[in-house]
Amino acid sequence: MSIRTNYEKWYEGEDYYWGTEPGGFLDELIKLCPYTPGKSVLDIGCGEGKDAVYMAEKGYSVTAFDLTENxxxxxxxxxESSGVEVEAYVDDINDFAMDKQFDIVxxxxxxxxxxxxxxKEFFRKLEEITKPDGIVYINVFVEKSFxxxxxxxxxxxxxxxxxxxxxxxxxWKFERIDEVIFEDNSGGIPHYHCMDTIICRKVKA
Ligand SMILES: C[S@@+](CC[C@H](N)C(=O)[O-])C[C@H]1O[C@@H](n2cnc3c(N)ncnc32)[C@H](O)[C@@H]1O
Known part of the structure; x- marks a missing residue:
C-alpha cells in the first residue's frame, strides 16, 4: 500500500508518537471561547488524538479527522480509555466535506x-464552518533562507x-499572531523550525 504521510508508520504500535499530553495552546483557546453546553470543536489533522480528547474532557463536543487510519x-x-466521546474519522485536509459549524476550529x-x-478553498471553507464569534487556531512551518x-x-x-x-x-479579529524559531530534536538530529501561529475570531460585520 502506498502511503501519503510517514505518520501512518510512525503511529503504528501501542506508543503515542506525540505522547498524550495536550498542546498548551488549548487553554488559551478555552479562555477565548469558554465551555458552555453545546459548544463544539473541530480538530483538523488530529494525529493520535491528545488534543481532541483533552477538549472532550473539558466538555466540548469534538469532531476530529486525520489522513492516517492508525x-x-x-x-x-x-x-475510550479517558471515558469521553470523540467523533474521529479519516479525511483529507485537501478536500474534506463538512456541513456543520463549530465554536472552535x-x-x-x-x-x-x-x-x-x-x-484558497480551504480557508473559504474554514470561514464557512466557524460560528459567528468563533475562534480559529492554526500553526504552520515557514521557510527562512538561513x-x-x-x-x-x-x-x-x-x-x-x-x-x-x-x-x-x-x-478576522486577530487575538494573537506570532512567528517563533525554536530548536527541535525529533528524529534524533537537532535542528530548527520557524513557525507562524494565528489565533483569530470571526467577527460579524
Ligand atoms: C505534525 S502532525 C500533528 C498531529 C496533531 N495535530 C498533534 O499536534 O499531535 C501532522 C498530522 O497531519 C496529518 N496529515 C498529513 N497529511 C494530511 C492530510 N492530507 N489531511 C489530513 N491530515 C493529514 C498527519 O497524519 C499527522 O497526524
Missing part, C-alpha cells in the same frame, strides 16, 4: 499538507512563506 484508531482508543502541524491549489529543511520532513509536506498564513484572515 492516528484515528488511536484517537478513538484514547477517547484548530489545526496544528497540518496545513503544510494542503496542496497549493487547495489553499534555516535548513528539517531532517524528518514528510512526504507531501510543503513549507509556507513567512507571514502567508495571516493573509487569509484579513477580515
Amino acid at each position: 492516528g484515528v484508531k488511536k484517537t478513538l482508543k484514547l477517547a 484548530y489545526s496544528t502541524g497540518t496545513v503544510q499538507y494542503l496542496f497549493e491549489e487547495n489553499k 534555516l535548513e529543511l528539517p531532517p524528518d520532513w514528510d512526504i507531501e509536506e510543503k513549507m509556507w512563506k513567512s507571514g502567508e498564513l495571516f493573509t487569509y484572515f484579513a477580515d
